[in-house]
Amino acid sequence: MNSAMRSSSATLRSYLFASWAHEGEPSRCVRVDPGICEPARLRHLARGARMPFFQSPPVLPDTWVSDVPLQEHLERLLPVDMLAGVRPQLAELGRLAATTLHDLAAEAERDQPRHIPFDAWGRRSDQIAVSPAWEELHTWQVRLGLCAVPYDTEATGYKEHARVVQMALHHLYGPSSATYTCPVAMTDAAARVLLDHADVPLRDRVVARLTSRDPDAAWTSGQWMTEREGGSDVSRTATIARQGANGSWTLHGTKWFTSATTANCALALARPEGAESGSRGLALFLVERIDPRTGESQIGDTIRINRLKDKLGTKSMPTAELTLDGAFATPVGPVEHGVRKISGMLNITRFHNAMGASGGMRRGVELAVAYSRVREATGSRLIDLPLHTETLAAMSVDAEAAFALTVRVAHLIGRAEHGTATDAEQQSLRALIPVTKLLTGKDAVALASEALEAFGGAGYIEDTGLPLLLRNAQVLPIWEGTTNVLSLDLLRAATRNAVLPALFEDLAARLGDADVVALAESVRLVAAERDRLMSDAQGWHAADTAVVQAGMRQFAIRLGRAYTAALLCEHAAYRLAKHDDDRAALVARRYVRSRLAGAAEWSRPDPAESAAILMRGHAQPQGS
Incomplete structure (x- = not known):
């Protein structure tokens, strides 16, 4: 491996192909003359000269700079001064996510935990040895304040916006954390439960540790x-x-x-x-x-x-x-009502699950897009082939949809925690949390599978690190409630409280904010689906209980799709009004047609639209 390749900190060291060596490890292939990469020699080889072919691995871009949807949504959701204050941290984190953190995550995935049940003298010790990289990832999340941000809101001034800021940090850190975001989720949830229910001595002693920004003092x-x-x-x-x-x-x-x-x-x-x-x-x-x-x-x-x-x-x-x-x-607290007390914990961990799904989906798309820019087939780069562009655009839209839905939950949780949420918003949030968790969990697995397929055979090879995308995503529909468990949780909430009327009203409000000509057809289709969902829910009282339960998975997914579509339309209208920018409108229309209108209305793809969605949603690295 030549020195330029060794020094490229953005090279995806965990996604190296079998012919590559990890930094510091002996190469597993013969040394190749660097001159082989000169254009003239490449053309000579293409004419039939006998020389091995090497695929180029994808290079992960700066994940803040490249993530146009993230920047757009934050600009809409955060006050101007607040965004200006947090932007430098996000910019630095985006760079680290593609370099330092990414390398630590790759090392933590290679050096897995080991159980040491006994010490050298036969005494029971039950030690668990973890990778030093895993411990460094802990240090990074503490310094970033992933668990502190929602709780030190007076000092930061984030207040009801704290959960949106937390999600932005999580979105960039999570995909490069080797799933350290799981301990983060449980730590955040524990802090919430102790603040809500613990006696003062326990609360004051432990919560300060769980929300500390000092790696030497912080607990998980x-x-x-x-x-x-x-x-x-x-x-x-x-x-x-x-x-x-x-x-x-x-x-x-x-x-x-x-x-x-x-x-x-x-x-x-x-x-x-x-x-x-x-x-x-x-x-x-x-x-x-x-x-x-x-x-x-x-x-x-x-x-x-x-x-x-x-x-x-x-x-x-x-x-x-x-x-x-x-x-x-x-x-x-009192030795009673344990299940009731963990409901607040579940709200936070399910929110974290959705953040992990959203961030992981974006990472899968980033890798697939990066590869499409360097991989050639039939004489063209993959990104220049209309069918491949169509596939990548669909993935990009789904990833942005997951972000839009989850950041709405972040916004509502922040308002609820700081006492500014209306009763209707709290009712909507009760319905949105299970819907968001189940929908993003299912979509994350589907997109991870699609991302692997975008790499062809390399996506199936463990040496590339790509299978991690799928294996790590599969936990998302399972942990903290499977799709069926969450669907029934939505049904319980709907029969006990006015959560669905509140959510339907909120959906209508999102559409009301999207009342522009460019989105008229999309708004009409979303409104029609909302009406169908309302009619279905109103029929539950006269239907057989078994029939209602059997249909809840489909209902919950449809509800999530319709609400997400409304959010995308709302964001698109904002971008059109404030910036005369139709990128988000392309995304909203694509999502509505593909997810709500049915295959019949999505039978005529528009290659120019797909290319625009892809190129304008992924800022290209300089020089590409």
Whole structure:
């Protein structure tokens, strides 16, 4: 590998093809004369000279500069002064995401966690060895303030906009974090739950750690909910909480799936001895790795690690099966209503899940577009082939749609947390969180698969690192509620509260803001779908319960598509009015036609439109 290639910090070292060597590793192919890349010699080789062919890997661009939709949406959602203040951090993070952070993520994926059950003398220790790169990724997220931003809003001045700023940071950091955003999600959720429900001493001692910007002081939190008996059905939780004579509590049982097992603390559900069965009898506890009474580690003693989970993806993050044998735990508030208390936690983790899906989708498109600019087929670059451009444009539209939907949730959560949300906005948010999580989770897997296909056979080869996109995406429709679980959660919310009328009204308001000639047909189609959804929901009271439940997945997805389309139309109208820019209008019309109008109205592709969507949504690196 020549020196220029070694020094290119933006080269995707985790997406190297089999003929490449990682920096610092011996090359796995013969040395090639650098002059082979001169145009004259390349033409000579193309005429039949005997010389091996080498594909060029994609070069990930600066992820802030290239992400036109991200910049556009932030300009619309954030006050001018606030965006000016945060833009330098986002610009630096975009550069780091394509260089330093990306390299750390690649190393963390290669150097996976290891369980060391015993020390050299045979004593139980249950240590988990993680990659130094994983620990550096922790340091980076703490300094970025991924968990601090939503909580130090008075100091930053972000206030109700804090969650939008957090999402912008997450969007750039997450795809280059080797899924460190999972511990971030659980830490953020733990802070929210403790602020809402914990007694003052516990809250003040722990929340300051969870939201710290100091890597030496900051804690991360896990979630210990899943058990063999119940899975998503937490009402079957079998872990028992026992209160000692001195009033302290200990937990006894097995937690089957505990992500981020190296975290400093974790929220855990348990059933106090003598409490009633079912979800009503559960309480919420905080378990700390270091016993706060003694300063001694509970790991390897009252908390035993049975094994690390061999997962399909997210392999850089340790996930374990634990046995709790008298682990000291502190109740989060009164020892009751545990399931009710974790509802706030689920709102935050499902929001994080959607942020991960949105950011991952954008990364998949970025890589596919970057490759299309260097890969040739039939005498042309892939990006110049109309069919390939059509495919990439469809991917780009879906990625922007996921961002638009998720950043709307970020906006509403921020308003709710700071007391500025209306009752209608809070009702809309209750419906939007499960819909957003399920829709973005499903779309992320589909887009990751499409991204791999855009690389041909290279997308199927582990050496390229590309299969990580698909393996890591597959957790998104599963964690924190599968598509079916979330669909039924939407149904429960709709039957107990006025969440759907509020959301339908909000959808209509988005369309009202998009009442411009250039979007008239799209607005008409979205409004028609809204009317159909309203009619379907109004018919539930007269329908068989089984029929309603069986149709909820389809209903939830349709609802998510319609609301997303309205958001895209609203954004497009803003861009037209303020900047006379129709890029977002092209995206909105494309999404409406492909996702709402049906295949019959999407049978005549427009190559010029697809090329415009692609080129104007992905700022090209200089010199390309």
